[in-house]
Amino acid sequence: MFSSSSSPPWLRTVSLGVGAILASVFAFILFSALAALLRGVEWEFFGAVWSPREEKFGLLPMIYGSLILSFSALALGWVLSLGCCCTLRGLGPRWLAKILLTSLRFMTAIPTVVYGFAAVFLLVPVIRSAFGGSGFSWLAAAVMLALQGVPAMTLTMDGALQSIEEQTSLTAAALGLTPVQHLTWVVLPASKKWLLSSALLGYGRALGDTLLPIMLAGNAPQFAASPLESLRTLTAHIGLTLSTGAGGGERSSLLLAGGLLLVNSMIVSLTARALAGRGPAA
Amino acid sequence: MRKREMSLLLLSRLSALLVLGVLGGLLAFLISRGGPVLGKELFFGDTPPLEALLGLRPVWNGLWPAVAGTLFLLLLTMAFAVLPGIGCGVYLSCFASPREKYWLSLAVDLLAGIPSIVMGLFGFLLIIFLRRTLLPRGSTGMLLAAFCLALLVLPSLIVATRSSLEALPDSLLLAAEALGFSRGQTLRHVLLPAAGQGILGGVMLALGRAAEDTAVIMLTGAVASAGLPGGLTSKFEALPFAIYYTAAQYADRAELDRGYGAALVLLCLSGGLLFLSWRLQRNLERRWKGVR
Amino acid sequence: MVKKLLSAVILLTLFGFSASASPLDPFRGMKGSLDIAGGTAHIPVMKQAAQNIMTFNPDIRITVAGGGSGVGVQQVGEGIAHIGNTGRPLKPEEMEKYGLVTHPFAIDGVAVAVHPSNPVKALTSAQVADIYSGKITDWSEVGGTPGAINVFGREDGSGTRDNFTEKVLGKQTIASSVNVVSSNGAMKTALSRDVRGIGYVGIGYLDDSVAGVTLDGVEPTQENAAKGTYSVVRYLYMNTKGQPEGLTAAFIDYIYSPEGQKIIEEDGYIPLPRK
Numbered sequence: 001m002f003s004s005s006s007s008p009p010w011l012r013t014v015s016l017g018v019g020a021i022l023a024s025v026f027a028f029i030l031f032s033a034l035a036a037l038l039r040g041v042e043w044e045f046f047g048a049v050w051s052p053r054e055e056k057f058g059l060l061p062m063i064y065g066s067l068i069l070s071f072s073a074l075a076l077g078w079v080l081s082l083g084c085c086c087t088l089r090g091l092g093p094r095w096l097a098k099i100l101l102t103s104l105r106f107m108t109a110i111p112t113v114v115y116g117f118a119a120v121f122l123l124v125p126v127i128r129s130a131f132g133g134s135g136f137s138w139l140a141a142a143v144m145l146a147l148q149g150v151p152a153m154t155l156t157m158d159g160a161l162q163s164i165e166e167q168t169s170l171t172a173a174a175l176g177l178t179p180v181q182h183l184t185w186v187v188l189p190a191s192k193k194w195l196l197s198s199a200l201l202g203y204g205r206a207l208g209d210t211l212l213p214i215m216l217a218g219n220a221p222q223f224a225a226s227p228l229e230s231l232r233t234l235t236a237h238i239g240l241t242l243s244t245g246a247g248g249g250e251r252s253s254l255l256l257a258g259g260l261l262l263v264n265s266m267i268v269s270l271t272a273r274a275l276a277g278r279g280p281a282a
Numbered sequence: 283m284r285k286r287e288m289s290l291l292l293l294s295r296l297s298a299l300l301v302l303g304v305l306g307g308l309l310a311f312l313i314s315r316g317g318p319v320l321g322k323e324l325f326f327g328d329t330p331p332l333e334a335l336l337g338l339r340p341v342w343n344g345l346w347p348a349v350a351g352t353l354f355l356l357l358l359t360m361a362f363a364v365l366p367g368i369g370c371g372v373y374l375s376c377f378a379s380p381r382e383k384y385w386l387s388l389a390v391d392l393l394a395g396i397p398s399i400v401m402g403l404f405g406f407l408l409i410i411f412l413r414r415t416l417l418p419r420g421s422t423g424m425l426l427a428a429f430c431l432a433l434l435v436l437p438s439l440i441v442a443t444r445s446s447l448e449a450l451p452d453s454l455l456l457a458a459e460a461l462g463f464s465r466g467q468t469l470r471h472v473l474l475p476a477a478g479q480g481i482l483g484g485v486m487l488a489l490g491r492a493a494e495d496t497a498v499i500m501l502t503g504a505v506a507s508a509g510l511p512g513g514l515t516s517k518f519e520a521l522p523f524a525i526y527y528t529a530a531q532y533a534d535r536a537e538l539d540r541g542y543g544a545a546l547v548l549l550c551l552s553g554g555l556l557f558l559s560w561r562l563q564r565n566l567e568r569r570w571k572g573v574r
Numbered sequence: 575m576v577k578k579l580l581s582a583v584i585l586l587t588l589f590g591f592s593a594s595a596s597p598l599d600p601f602r603g604m605k606g607s608l609d610i611a612g613g614t615a616h617i618p619v620m621k622q623a624a625q626n627i628m629t630f631n632p633d634i635r636i637t638v639a640g641g642g643s644g645v646g647v648q649q650v651g652e653g654i655a656h657i658g659n660t661g662r663p664l665k666p667e668e669m670e671k672y673g674l675v676t677h678p679f680a681i682d683g684v685a686v687a688v689h690p691s692n693p694v695k696a697l698t699s700a701q702v703a704d705i706y707s708g709k710i711t712d713w714s715e716v717g718g719t720p721g722a723i724n725v726f727g728r729e730d731g732s733g734t735r736d737n738f739t740e741k742v743l744g745k746q747t748i749a750s751s752v753n754v755v756s757s758n759g760a761m762k763t764a765l766s767r768d769v770r771g772i773g774y775v776g777i778g779y780l781d782d783s784v785a786g787v788t789l790d791g792v793e794p795t796q797e798n799a800a801k802g803t804y805s806v807v808r809y810l811y812m813n814t815k816g817q818p819e820g821l822t823a824a825f826i827d828y829i830y831s832p833e834g835q836k837i838i839e840e841d842g843y844i845p846l847p848r849k
Contacts, residue, residue: 008466011377014369015386018436022389025396025404025433032407051747052730053739061750083297091294100298103305109556111494113522114545117529118308125767134724134753134768150301184287208397210497215529219729222750230753235399235497240729240756242406242501242645250644250730258403262396269395273388340628413652421609421654505611505639507621509628512635516607531759533618 026262033259036252043249045256050221057249059257061221065231068224069138069213070206073145077206078199080146081153088158089165089187090179107151116215119144124216131228136218139227144212149202156201160194161187197275204268208261210235234261315539316546324543325349340509343536345544347510351518352493352551354511355428359492360485362432363439367488368481370436371443376469394437402501405430409502422503425514430498435488442484446477446563450570480566486559490552496522521548597831598630600824607635608821612646612659613733614757615682615776616810618841620659623828626837634821640757644731650674650813656822658813661733661776673816678809679829680843683777684738685786685794685806687761689769694718696788699742705772706742708749713770726764726773727752734758737808738774742789778842800844810843 037045040057047058084104088097119140128135165187172182188195210233213219218230219240232240234257241254326334327344334341341347374386405426412420420426454476458468474481504523511518521544528541610620617640624636641649643660650658651672664676686702688694694716697705704710705723714720727748728735739748755761761773766783777794780786786794789806798804818826828834835845 011369011373014366015373015378015382018366018370018440019386019389021433022393022436025401026392028407028411029400029404050750054747079293080297080301083293083295084301086290086294087298091291092298096298100302103302105556105560106553107301107305109490109549109553111496111522111525111548111552113494113496113525114312114549115308117525117541117545118312120529122308122311128768132722132770134726134764134771136753136764147301147304180287180291184284184290188290204395208395208399210397210399210500211526215526219754220751221754230751232754235397238399238403239497239500240754241731242403254403255407258400261400265395265397265400266392269391273391338632340625340632342625342629409654410652419653505609505637506617507624507639508637509635512607516635517609517637517639530755531757531763533759 026266029258029262032255033262036255036259040249040252040256043252045253048223052248052250055249057253059234059237059253059260061223062232062234062237062257063260064223065213065217065221066207066233066235069141069145069217069231069233070203072138072227073142073149073206074199074203076142077146077149077153077202081150081157081198081202082195084150084154085157085161086183088154089161089183091183104151104154108155110148112148112209112211113215115144115148116211119212119216127228133228134218134230136216136230137228138217138224138231141213141217141231142227144216145206145209148209148212149205152205153198153202156198157191157195160191160198164190164194193275197272200268200272200275204265204272207233207264207268208235210239214239312542312546312549316542319539319543320546324540324547337510343540345521345524345540345547347508348519348521348524348544349547351424351504351508351511352521352548355424355431355499355518355520356489356492358424358428358514359431359435360489362429363435363488364485367436367439367484368443371440371481371484372447372469372474374440375444375447376473390437390440393433394441396434397497398434398495399497399501401430401434402498404433405498405502421515422501422517423515424503424511424518427499427502427504427518430502431492431495434495434498435491438491439484439488442487442563443477443481446480446484446566447473449480449567450476454570476570477566479562479569483559483562483566486555486562490555490559493555494522494548494552496526499523500526521551597828597833598627600827601627601631601634601821604631604821604824605633606821607637608657608825609637609639609649609655610657610659611639611641611649611655612657612813613643613661613810614640614759615661615734615778615843616659616812617757617759618778619680619829619838619843622837622841623825623834626833627825627828636825640759642729642731642756643733643736646813647672647674650815653815656814657818657825660811660813661808662736663809663811664813674813675815675817677812677814677818677826678846678849679812679834680810680838680845681796681799681807682810682843683794683796683799683804683807684734684741684774685777685780686742686772686774686789687765687780687784687786688772689765690782690785691769692718692785694787695785696791698790702789703743703746706748706752707746708751721770724768724771725749725752726755726761726768726771728761728774729754729756732756733808734774734776738806741806742774776843780842796842796844809846 043057045059048060049056049058087100123140124135127140168186213233214236219232219236220230221232224231237257238254241250325344325346327342329339329341333339334346409420409422409426458472499520503517504520505517506527508517508519525544532538620638643662646658646660647668649655701716755764758775758779761775762779762784765771765773777796792798792804799807830848838845
């Protein structure tokens with residue numbers, strides 16, 4: 001609108017200040033993580049065993065836990081979101097779409113900790129009695145993470161699909177396509193990029209979430225092989241381990257965990273930007 | 283009908299019903315367990331409400347300290363975040379040169395993606411660092427938690443301000459220029475008032491996020507038992523932390539019931555904030571874009 | 575008659591006040607805040623003491639946080655808390671690094687615990703060690719109803735865990751599949767909800783929702799812990815950076831006072847006299 005020289009000076013100062021603070025957050029965490037990595041060469045941070053008693057501080061189980069948990073939650077959540085989105089975009093009756101939209105909007109307001117709280121008393125006992133195990137498991141955390149991710153993913157998809165639908169609706173109607181055909185054969189294939197970027201959004205949020213894994217996943221530092229086993233994510237590891245003595249391998253490991261999470265979120269954000277930069281805007 | 287259409291139809295119906303069903307079940311469960319305990323007792327325990335509200339008598343066995351802690355925390359977070367958030371949004375949409383725009387919006391995007399536990403970790407590292415250098419007496423507490431929460435919600439404030447301003451029609455700007463307004467005047471008297479509702483909506487959204495976040499305050503000063511918030515640098519109780527804590531360890535039935543009550547209260551708080559935000563932003567769109 | 579009764583009541587109240595208020599007297603006129611963090615076995619005692627003190631004098635703020643013994647050492651050492659609680663003795667390097675002074679105030683045993691409906695009421699240390707190291711995975715192997723054992727442990731840095739590991743597991747390594755909970759309270763909650771669970775808690779946390787298991791023929795009670803027949807025993811400590819002063823000192827005095835000792839007993843621990 002205006003040029004930067006016409007800006008009130010304080011506004012410019014504030015904005016650049018914000019930029020500087022943001023940059024320093026990144027620098028601070030990345031620097032700490034790097035320092036921890038250099039200090040802890042003998043602690044084998046990328047080893048497979050976490051056992052502080054034997055001076056083994058392997059983060060691999062947590063990295064594995066974070067990845068499989070977020071991918072499984074994403075897979076489940078993304079499919080659900082796609083379904084919900086199709087309902088919103090005309091595959092379901094109007095009244096259902098209306099209720100669903102309101103519900104999804106409401107769901108974005110549900111605090112994560114409330115999801116976790118309800119799941120501890122509803123979902124965990126169900127899993128325990130139905131499948132055995134303690135119930136605190138990969139499965140419990142994945143289901144709740146998926147559910148938590150649905151509203152944001154659906155609403156993103158819906159926005160994109162809506163604009164593509166508007167762009168193509170005349171042509172589709174002229175071709176005699178029913179709304180279902182239009183959605184299935186025209187809109188969805190055309191919005192691949194947006195479906196992908198909503199998945200990216202979901203992945204970033206699932207990987208970064210702390211409360212659901214720490215409350216539901218059981219937190220055992222192992223390579224869970226079945227969905228009923230307990231696992232520990234990097235985020236939960238930070239929450240659990242911040243407690244231990246300063247300077248030791250535990251502290252360094254959690255600094256490194258923070259750095260890994262940050263790098264991951266940066267990659268996600270940059271990829272999302274690159275995706276959004278190309279092609280027609282939604 | 284082809285196979286693909288059928289399966290899509292099936293999927294859509296199935297997931298809509300599943301999501302609605304689970305949501306309904308979850309709400310019914312929370313309301314049925316938390317509803318009956320809602321009341322004076324839930325907030326104030328056996329302390330007379332008036333004396334508790336005035337802080338004359340401490341509250342045991344009630345949510346009031348946690349509620350007060352959360353409200354105080356929100357206030358402080360906004361004190362940190364509102365000016366930089368809105369200022370930065372205005373700058374981005376109205377004044378920034380293309381290069382500044384690129385870098386600043388990149389920073390905002392990156393910040394928006396940071397997991398909140400990492401922000402909490404940042405706060406914790408920051409206070410340790412400050413103790414070794416400038417503030418040997420510094421400690422985790424309300425101020426630090428609010429600062430980290432402010433960083434966490436800054437992106438949503440900036441984005442909301444920016445998109446509210448960018449949603450305004452060009453005619454508004456042209457009219458102001460034609461009237462001979464200076465840029466500062468245009469901004470202050472035309473653009474900001476016009477986008478005000480949207481910006482306010484952004485503030486509500488940020489409040490909602492700050493109210494529900496647990497991971498940040500877990501690392502920066504929330505504790506299980508503290509009484510009413512005692513000042514800027516003291517540790518505090520907060521609703522989301524109380525819920526987290528209760529889920530893991532309730533001593534008896536009464537404490538568990540309080541947990542359900544707390545979950546319901548927090549849900550209402552963040553639901554209310556989100557609803558307000560949504561209404562405000564919709565009003566803005568209706569007014570300037572003619573979107574119904 | 576009425577007058578007599580009234581004066582008796584007044585006398586009684588006065589007397590009652592002066593008698594019960596005496597351990598709290600040092601707090602009169604005090605102001606400020608006291609932050610306590612660390613060991614989770616300590617929390618019930620700390621909370622009750624804090625409640626009594628804050629009710630007596632609302633100008634005082636006492637915050638109680640958990641986190642485990644590791645947090646206790648770290649936070650008091652870094653000066654983030656005034657009192658850091660541990661369920662294990664301080665390590666020499668911790669004392670040296672931070673200049674900590676330690677105040678043991680109670681004895682607590684660590685009990686192996688299961689769900690009350692679990693038929694297994696007794697185990698040997700060797701069996702427990704095998705369960706935690708993953709060699710025994712089914713209840714039928716220790717005489718219970720067949721079903722997988724859900725093993726719960728505490729986080730690294732927990733004093734309860736250190737004590738348990740040292741005295742029961744010995745050299746055995748804990749299997750990585752053990753579920754981790756982060757406080758004594760959370761352990762109790764987890765076990766009370768899981769009929770196939772096993773875990774360990776401070777004896778003070780045992781009640782009708784979790785059952786202590788007889789270990790090597792000795793029942794986990796505070797009496798046996800005090801007598802020394804039950805061997806998995808530790809002291810509970812408060813730690814301060816340097817000698818305590820002001821509010822911190824008053825709080826520690828209060829814990830050692832008869833009223834403090836009563837709180838400790840009510841929470842299921844055995845009070846220790848001041849050294």
